[in-house]
Amino acid sequence: LEVTEKDTKSMPYGFADTNSSVDRASKQIKVLLPQICKAAEYENTILSLAKALEKTQKLLNALENIIIPQYKQRVRFILATLEEREREEFAKLKKLKESMEKRK
Template structure:
């Protein structure tokens, strides 16, 4: 095993404890990121379905709006210059809000009206009903356009967030966790090898002590000397010589 396949640490009990904690943290992070990716994918599929439905509805609304515009022009004539002259500021405006999905911020666009209808008198002479239908149809078309813009913006943001999250999950699962596991295996093998060496050393020391003790016992037996650990008995028949003083 090369050093690039594992983390460069000194094998010890403390390093083993730290590696176990890092492994547990990596596994927890991988599980949380997987849950985040699942939540983002679920929202992604919901938005995709809404985009398809909105685009289908958008085609129908725009077709109806274009038809109502043709009817209004046929009935009331060309009223475009009159409408353009009366418009001074936008009546329909868009405001942006934020939506949070599993830590990912998604922009949400909402429509709101400000001010009155500047061309409400248009069509009093003729074509009033067709112009009212035209306003209603195009107002619905604008509403759908804003909703579609919000959905597509969220779609792009979610797609990028899902890619980043999946890359992180794969990095943790296939790079970080295996590297920590290989480091743990290396530390455990080194500690086991040290324990075997220590056991062998202690065994050799005990054998050496036994050999030295046996040699010492043999030497004392040959010289008929009592063991220094054994005190002479007072009941022995041998008596010391008397000491005479002149």
């Protein structure tokens, strides 16, 4: 944001109708306006960062509370299925071995 300075040598008010406090206020505004604009820029940047942080936090919560637990459950299911198949295979081999021993 850029603040341009206008020629303020001629004030837009009459000296007869106002006192010196208007001149002081005008000078203070002239000094403070660029700083106020800079502060507004910083505020806007902070608000943008806050929105981005909120979005990131929502994604993180989804990962922690939904996606990762689902994957852990799937891994447990796959491991349990593999263990069950291994036990079944072991039982089949044991029966086959017993059957072969009976034939001898």
